[in-house]
Amino acid sequence: MLSVKSYMSEKEQIKRALREASLYKTQGLLEESREKYLELLNYIRESQKFSTNQELIDAVEKKIKELEKSIQEFEQGPKTLELSTQVQDLIKNLFTFSNTDEAAAVEGAVALAKFGQYERALEEFQSLLEKGIMPVVTAKNIIRCYLSMNTPEAGEILPAMPRAKTKRKKAQQMIIDISGVSIRFDGGPLKGQTVDFDVDFQSSNTVSIVISTNQKHVADCLEPGTRLEDMQCYSPITVFRSNGIVSRKATIKQGPRKGDYMIDITIEED
Amino acid sequence: MAIFNAKNRIIECKLVYYGPGRGGKTTNLEYIFRAFNKHTSSEMVSINTQGDRTLFFDFLPMGLGKIRGCDVKIQLYTVPGQPKYKSTRKMVLKGVDGVVFVADSLEIQRKANIESLKDLAENLAQENKNIFKIPLVMQYNKRDLEEKGIPLMPVELMQRELNSKLKVPYYEASALKGSGVGATLKEALLVTLRHLQKELQWTK
Ligand SMILES: Nc1nc2c(ncn2[C@@H]2O[C@H](COP(=O)(O)OP(=O)(O)OP(=O)(O)O)[C@@H](O)[C@H]2O)c(=O)[nH]1
Ligand SMILES: [Mg+2]
Numbered sequence: 001m002l003s004v005k006s007y008m009s010e011k012e013q014i015k016r017a018l019r020e021a022s023l024y025k026t027q028g029l030l031e032e033s034r035e036k037y038l039e040l041l042n043y044i045r046e047s048q049k050f051s052t053n054q055e056l057i058d059a060v061e062k063k064i065k066e067l068e069k070s071i072q073e074f075e076q077g078p079k080t081l082e083l084s085t086q087v088q089d090l091i092k093n094l095f096t097f098s099n100t101d102e103a104a105a106v107e108g109a110v111a112l113a114k115f116g117q118y119e120r121a122l123e124e125f126q127s128l129l130e131k132g133i134m135p136v137v138t139a140k141n142i143i144r145c146y147l148s149m150n151t152p153e154a155g156e157i158l159p160a161m162p163r164a165k166t167k168r169k170k171a172q173q174m175i176i177d178i179s180g181v182s183i184r185f186d187g188g189p190l191k192g193q194t195v196d197f198d199v200d201f202q203s204s205n206t207v208s209i210v211i212s213t214n215q216k217h218v219a220d221c222l223e224p225g226t227r228l229e230d231m232q233c234y235s236p237i238t239v240f241r242s243n244g245i246v247s248r249k250a251t252i253k254q255g256p257r258k259g260d261y262m263i264d265i266t267i268e269e270d
Numbered sequence: 271m272a273i274f275n276a277k278n279r280i281i282e283c284k285l286v287y288y289g290p291g292r293g294g295k296t297t298n299l300e301y302i303f304r305a306f307n308k309h310t311s312s313e314m315v316s317i318n319t320q321g322d323r324t325l326f327f328d329f330l331p332m333g334l335g336k337i338r339g340c341d342v343k344i345q346l347y348t349v350p351g352q353p354k355y356k357s358t359r360k361m362v363l364k365g366v367d368g369v370v371f372v373a374d375s376l377e378i379q380r381k382a383n384i385e386s387l388k389d390l391a392e393n394l395a396q397e398n399k400n401i402f403k404i405p406l407v408m409q410y411n412k413r414d415l416e417e418k419g420i421p422l423m424p425v426e427l428m429q430r431e432l433n434s435k436l437k438v439p440y441y442e443a444s445a446l447k448g449s450g451v452g453a454t455l456k457e458a459l460l461v462t463l464r465h466l467q468k469e470l471q472w473t474k
Contacts, residue, residue, distance in 0.1 A: 016419060023420055024378070028292045028321050032378045074321070081325060087315060094329065094345075097365050114361050115326050 010047055034067040080116030088112060088120050102133045118145045135240035142238055178207050180234040188221045211261040219261040222246050243268045274470045282343040283466060284365055285458055288390050289372035290382035291351030294411040297445035299328050299348055302455060309333055324350040327362045360393050368405035368462030370454055373432055375412045377421040387432055405461040408433050408440035409454045414447055
């Protein structure tokens with residue numbers, strides 16, 4: 001209810017409420033202004049003296065309608081904004097805190113994406129990817145940028161950088177479909193050779209490949225714990241370089257591929 | 271994250287104006303930009319949406335000149351106050367050294383103030399910072415509206431609800447008219463630089 005101050009005449013109460021509601025509106029407090037007008041409307045309708053004053057009621061109702069329109073416009077208004085290159089550069093500079101150049105470059109691109117500057121962020125991420133800088137983070141962010149650009153409601157900024165999250169969350173966030181990997185061997189009998197594999201199965205950042213029994217010499221080079229320093233990952237959208245580690249090796253016990261080797265490779269997230 | 275360059279004796283620190291939407295953060299910076307133009311070299315950057323609501327942040331760099339032989343540079347920021355921009359606030363808060371909490375004295379903003387303060391505490395915690403430890407100054411803004419007959423909260427009530435545990439310095443202000451804006455800023459700089467002095471020993 002309106003602040004009931006019995007010494008104030010009804011007329012004064014109404015004047016006061018109008019003043020309040022109009023101030024809230026000029027301050028951009030649209031919901032609050034609307035509420036005040038609604039409150040006032042009730043007050044007028046219950047007042048003996050003013051409930052017949054149709055002109056007053058109409059005026060207040062008109063205010064409420066106008067406000068509702070503005071509120072709706074705000075809700076539908078753009079949630080992001082294409083900024084000038086100059087301001088984008090500023091954002092890149094202001095929101096990087098890392099000490100190393102590589103981390104800072106990624107951080108700058110992430111900041112651009114978080115502030116909705118997807119096209120510019122994409123350019124940055126693409127060039128980072130080409131240079132092989134933090135490929136997994138970079139590739140993931142490229143996809144996020146595409147997703148955000150194509151989904152109208154994705155204007156709200158991307159979730160935090162995966163590095164800031166816990167390990168488990170990190171893995172859950174791996175959203176790239178990896179269809180194949182090619183591994184260059186640094187040592188062992190296959191030293192210097194590159195072998196391509198199809199990915200049979202992927203669970204977050206772990207991919208599984210199957211190697212047939214007649215390729216045993218290849219499977220022998222992929223024992224659990226083996227680090228793969230030079231690996232290319234292929235996905236429908238992008239190709240990126242990464243490191244991996246063989247996390248599991250098993251022999252398939254049943255079915256048409258019985259006897260073949262099933263090898264899990266966990267792709268490192270920088 | 272203050273940057274202290276010991277070789278060139280430059281110290282750079284970041285102050286963030288926080289508070290509920292429409293509370294007067296941007297108006298504070300605009301006043302500072304106009305009134306302290308001796309210390310502001312470049313333009314103020316504001317990224318707004320319709321109706322002047324901050325969408326991303328406002329940014330105003332200032333140079334304080336030499337303090338104890340050190341060149342002191344300050345970056346002032348505001349966050350967007352509307353609740354839906356939480357992730358942007360988090361982003362702007364990165365590397366913060368000191369905070370000015372601009373509370374809205376309007377009675378109808380009572381809850382919004384409390385919620386914004388809670389939001390600040392949460393976002394600081396995610397940055398591994400503690401609202402009880404970070405240099406912080408309270409500002410009770412829009413006091414000029416009292417004389418216009420608009421219901422405001424008494425300062426004692428705001429103190430009790432927002433500052434009884436924090437016990438940080440507070441100022442009444444009208445960012446629109448400029449009163450209290452300079453005092454708030456000076457206190458915020460003082461507590462922030464004092465805090466950094468302990469941390470970085472930059473006056474040694
Ligand atoms: N009367 C009066 N009005 C003020 C004062 N400070 C700000 N305002 C008005 O309140 C409204 C909001 O001010 P802003 O400075 O844009 O508020 P903000 O905190 O930056 O708001 P967001 O960007 O949405 O978070 C504007 O219409 C200002 O003119 C004040 O001290 N007195
Ligand atoms: Mg603002």
